[in-house]
Amino acid sequence: MVKVVVTGSNGLLGQSLLSLLLNEKENYQVIGFSRGENRSGRNDFEYASIDITEEKLLLEKLNEFKPDVIINTAAMTNVDACEDDKENCHKLNIDVVQYLTDYSKENNTHLIHISTDFIFDGENGPYKETDEPNPLSYYGWSKLKSEEIVTTSQIDFTILRTILVYGKVFDMSRNNIVLWVKQSLEEGKEITIVNDQFRMPTYVEDLAMTCKLAIDKKAHGIFNISSNKLLSIYEIAQEIAEVFELDKNLIIPISTTTLNQKAKRPPITGFYLSKTNKKLGFYPKSFREDLQRFKEKLK
Numbered sequence: 001m002v003k004v005v006v007t008g009s010n011g012l013l014g015q016s017l018l019s020l021l022l023n024e025k026e027n028y029q030v031i032g033f034s035r036g037e038n039r040s041g042r043n044d045f046e047y048a049s050i051d052i053t054e055e056k057l058l059l060e061k062l063n064e065f066k067p068d069v070i071i072n073t074a075a076m077t078n079v080d081a082c083e084d085d086k087e088n089c090h091k092l093n094i095d096v097v098q099y100l101t102d103y104s105k106e107n108n109t110h111l112i113h114i115s116t117d118f119i120f121d122g123e124n125g126p127y128k129e130t131d132e133p134n135p136l137s138y139y140g141w142s143k144l145k146s147e148e149i150v151t152t153s154q155i156d157f158t159i160l161r162t163i164l165v166y167g168k169v170f171d172m173s174r175n176n177i178v179l180w181v182k183q184s185l186e187e188g189k190e191i192t193i194v195n196d197q198f199r200m201p202t203y204v205e206d207l208a209m210t211c212k213l214a215i216d217k218k219a220h221g222i223f224n225i226s227s228n229k230l231l232s233i234y235e236i237a238q239e240i241a242e243v244f245e246l247d248k249n250l251i252i253p254i255s256t257t258t259l260n261q262k263a264k265r266p267p268i269t270g271f272y273l274s275k276t277n278k279k280l281g282f283y284p285k286s287f288r289e290d291l292q293r294f295k296e297k298l299k
Contacts, residue, residue, distance in 0.1 A: 002215060002222035003029045005067040007052055007100070008035035008074030012176065013114065015169035016208040017071060018042060028040040028215075031065050033058075041170035053091045055099050062103050070100055071112040071149075071217050073225060075143070079118065080262040082139035093142035097149050104155045111155055112214050114207075117199070117226075119144040122266020125198065129161070130277055131220040151222070158214040162208065163226040163269060164236075167204030167294065177201065178294065181237045185246035195253035197235035198268040200226035205297075206282075213280045223280060224271035227287040230251040236287065243291040 004021060008014045008034025018040050023030040031046045032038065038047040046065070052058045052074055062070075075093050076082055083087040097113065117125075117132040117143040118140035135141045150157045166178040178201075181214040184191045202225060210225045231239070236251045256265065276282050284290075 001029055002027065002069060003065065003067045004032070004069045004071060004215065005031045005033060005062065007033045007070065007072045007096075007256050009022060009047070010036070010039045010171070010173065011073055012099065012165060012167055012169055012174070012204050013073040013173070013207055015040045015171075016167060016204045017073065017211055018045060020205075020208045020212055031067065033061065034241055039171035039173070049225060052096050055270045058099050066107065067109060069110045069112065070104065072097065072100055073114055075114065077139070079137055079139045079265070082142065083137060083263040086138055089138060089142050093139075094145050094149070097146040099148050101153045101155060104157075105153055108156070110158070110213055110215070111150060112158045112216065113146065113150050113159040114206065115147050115159050116143045117161060117269035117271065118159070118266060119147065120266055121267055122268050125266070125268035126270030126272055128225070128272045129224055133252065136266055139263060140172070150291070156218070156220060158219050159222040160210055160214065161224050161271065162202045162207055163271065164201040165200050165204050165207055166201055168298065177233075177236065178240055178291070181240045182244050182246070185241055185244070185250055188250070190250045190252060191237070192252045192254045193234045193237045194256050194259065194269060195232050196255050197233050197265055198230050199233060199236065199271060200228065200230055200259075201236060201287050202226045203294060205293075206284055206290065209289065210276065210280060210282055213282055217280060223272075223276050224273055225276055225282070226271050226273070226284060227290055228272040228273060228284045229286045230268070231287060239288050239291060243295055251262075
């Protein structure tokens with residue numbers, strides 16, 4: 001029986017992980033840490049309402065539960081908000097990771113940490129795990145810093161880098177690209193989408209599964225997880241329209257320069273996935289195939 005603490009258990013990945021791990025209660029004991037009430041719609045696991053940026057409180061709770069594995073899904077991920085509110089971004093994306101790493105070192109705990117394609121500048125995508133990071137935004141910088149804390153700490157760690165995570169769970173506090181495009185088109189709204197940024201979106205259930213594989217295989221190191229084909233964000237929106245049988249003509253392509261965003265975005269990211277294939281035994285599919293799965297789930 002592996003005892004797992006999931007930080008950010010109210011989030012998209014957090015709730016997906018609860019569902020996956022609680023399907024195997026004989027193998028995992030799950031404890032959720034999140035702010036406010038438990039929003040997962042489940043009460044068959046232990047839940048601690050906690051602000052994990054409070055170091056003393058966080059360590060108290062971890063010492064109470066003594067997990068074998070911590071999966072850190074909590075992060076400030078709104079790229080422009082991170083640019084505006086560097087202090088809170090630093091607290092959640094860097095300080096918390098330091099607290100979790102210190103705890104893991106003292107208690108021989110396996111720390112699984114989620115990172116991002118935004119640690120790269122997007123000049124040479126797709127990227128391997130060993131490529132040199134060069135973040136363009138404070139968000140990207142904060143996630144790179146968190147990686148450095150983990151990788152230089154000599155703890156048992158897995159870092160999963162991911163891209164544009166989407167999906168749907170019981171109680172959503174935040175939208176994602178697939179749900180936003182789908183809803184906008186269903187309402188007959190015209191939307192503008194950039195055609196000069198390229199990504200490989202990640203279905204949240206695949207990301208949750210790679211977290212589980214990282215536990216089961218005691219995987220050590222950095223791994224990429226995303227879908228397996230590079231698409232422009234405009235093409236991503238087009239595929240969403242096609243799979244959900246909505247009007248593609250409502251999607252208007254624009255260039256990034258017209259957006260005037262606070263934080264710079266990397267033009268072309270995407271990942272090589274061969275290490276994930278080999279070491280984790282996980283073979284991601286195309287965005288369209290994942291969308292079909294997601295559509296079935298929504299039914």
